[in-house]
Amino acid sequence: MPSEPLSKKRIVTAAIGLIEREGADAISMRRIAAELGVGVMSLYNHVPNKDALLSEVAEAVLSEIEFTDDPGADWTERVRIQARAFRQIAHHYPRSTMLVVSRQLHSNAGLLPVERALATLRSAGFDGPEAVKVLRMFIAFIVGSLLREVGVTPSFAPLPARMRAERVDAALFPTVASLAPLLDSCDPEEEFDFGVELLIQAMAVHRKRAPGAPDALSGAAAPSPERLS
Amino acid sequence: MPSEPLSKKRIVTAAIGLIEREGADAISMRRIAAELGVGVMSLYNHVPNKDALLSEVAEAVLSEIEFTDDPGADWTERVRIQARAFRQIAHHYPRSTMLVVSRQLHSNAGLLPVERALATLRSAGFDGPEAVKVLRMFIAFIVGSLLREVGVTPSFAPLPARMRAERVDAALFPTVASLAPLLDSCDPEEEFDFGVELLIQAMAVHRKRAPGAPDALSGAAAPSPERLS
DNA sequence: CAGACATACGTACGGTGTACGTCCCCCTGG
DNA sequence: CCAGGGGGACGTACACCGTACGTATGTCTG
Structure with a gap:
């Protein structure tokens, strides 16, 4: 009963949630996998390693910036x-x-x-x-x-x-x-x-x-x- | 043949050397102990835990700032x-x-x-x-x-x-x-x-x-x- | 000399990242 | 319809990590 097919986006989202809830130190591949109800090694089908995952997290956060830029403004x-x-x-x-x-x-x-x-x-x-x-x-x-x-x-x-x-x-x-x-x-x-x-x-x-x-x-x-x- | 009695300062110095030589990620209590030719747990007689040790490292680095402050200068x-x-x-x-x-x-x-x-x-x-x-x-x-x-x-x-x-x-x-x-x-x-x-x-x-x-x-x-x- | 105390150290436990092999499902070519 | 292949999920295993705990060994005190 695969609720959702597990993707990089889902992993990154779970990681962000975990970090915000329990702190950046509490993050680990096993915790993330548990968060998603998934085996640990399944993560590595979508992310090469933990460091890359953290970079993806950083980018995801950064990309949520909302720029309401008004070119006409001062x-x-x-x-x-x-x-x-x-x-x-x-x-x-x-x-x-x-x-x-x-x-x-x-x-x-x-x-x-x-x-x-x-x-x-x-x-x-x-x-x-x-x-x-x-x-x-x-x-x-x-x-x-x-x-x-x-x-x-x-x-x-x-x-x-x-x-x-x-x-x-x-x-x-x-x-x-x-x-x-x-x-x-x-x-x-x-x-x-x-x-x-x-x-x-x-x-x-x-x-x-x-x-x-x-x-x-x-x-x-x-x-x-x-x-x- | 205890070359030196092992102190907090010696531990911090070794840690700094290790960090500068191999990067901050490479640091571990075991590496530091090996660096000093000492058992791992001996470190804990001088430092409560790794986080405190890293803080000591930060302070040691910070305290090496040389202020040649001339109060008369501009x-x-x-x-x-x-x-x-x-x-x-x-x-x-x-x-x-x-x-x-x-x-x-x-x-x-x-x-x-x-x-x-x-x-x-x-x-x-x-x-x-x-x-x-x-x-x-x-x-x-x-x-x-x-x-x-x-x-x-x-x-x-x-x-x-x-x-x-x-x-x-x-x-x-x-x-x-x-x-x-x-x-x-x-x-x-x-x-x-x-x-x-x-x-x-x-x-x-x-x-x-x-x-x-x-x-x-x-x-x-x-x-x-x-x-x- | 007896005891107390600080220090060095070994062992052990739970946790980590991840390499590797295995299983299973789905999709495609015949 | 079936054979086969590829990709994703997963378990196991390994090396390493921080550190709690018990133990030995010195050194200093009464």
Whole structure:
């Protein structure tokens, strides 16, 4: 009574579910097989090995990003939206996100966000090298941010890590001690948006005026400072 | 003939050597024990479990950062130096760096860089909340950058990944295809410095003028634009 | 010298990824 | 209609993993 013929997609879906439910460490071929009510070795008919499976998981997560890109919108707004799209899936698949950021993908799934971002930057007036460098920096920021955000909640922990204020030696680390309350509390979304805005502003300042570039963006190139927190 | 009495430090050192030589995946308690010419279970007299050992490795790597902080120097230069210090150890222990960035540390070893950075930012005129937010963003950028840099060289591979230019479908990803040469080649150091400079400039622009803040920094607050690449 | 304690170590158990061989079903050529 | 072949499901087996537990051996203390 084969409920469904068992495919790579079904395996990947089961893997994602298992990871989100029990954590990335709990994943094993045997667990996945049990999840699907299937023998262990049957998995290897659809996936060459565990590492490849994890890459498939990462790609599947990445490909669920929803880009509602409006080419007519302000380029700063488009960048904002794309950055938030990343953060959104990281929130939707917190445990699996670690896989996405900690392994570099060579497939096309990871290329679509790159295409969107580069197109946006090019249309904003950045030349090729500028667009690539700016994008790399933006990705580095996003990856680093998400790593901390999802890493800080290994099990979506409601009690983050309120041990700093009393543990730090005020003599050794005076500045840290004096700022302990700020370091303890953390609004991830606000922090993320702060970084995005700061980067957008930096990009706007740095962007070279291409001679024939559309000029309608000049207003957007210098966003009002009060946007920053 | 016990050459040396076997201590936590010796175990951690052996672990780091093994990781750097054979990769982070190749590490196991049995390998480490063999490396030290010792029984497996002897390790557990000095380390509670493998995870704790990996944390010790991360801390050991982190604590080798050399801060040559000159409190009299320009704050932008101090930020630059601290950022490069991170990158330097990432280059010195490329495989172990993955451990540092992928696990958050609760000890004091990771607190010293934070103390230095916060102190620098405070002395530069940033108030508490600003300093914390800016630092978090800077760390996110550094972590993301190093993750890509060391991840792109799983075994210090001399041939990185020259498969993009011919693999990408120009119809699906026109921008990526047109920029393929730029995306293929990558000077990590230049990219890193570019990001650091962009962030420093953004910080300088964003920083609020504290009423009684020292004004001698005003020149540094607006670095010459040509510093940016 | 007796005892206590820390350390090194061997054995054993449950779990892991996966190579290999076997079975069975379905699909096709005659 | 049947023979055969190919692919997917599966069991077994192996090498390796982390580590709980019991044991031996030193060294220091009373």
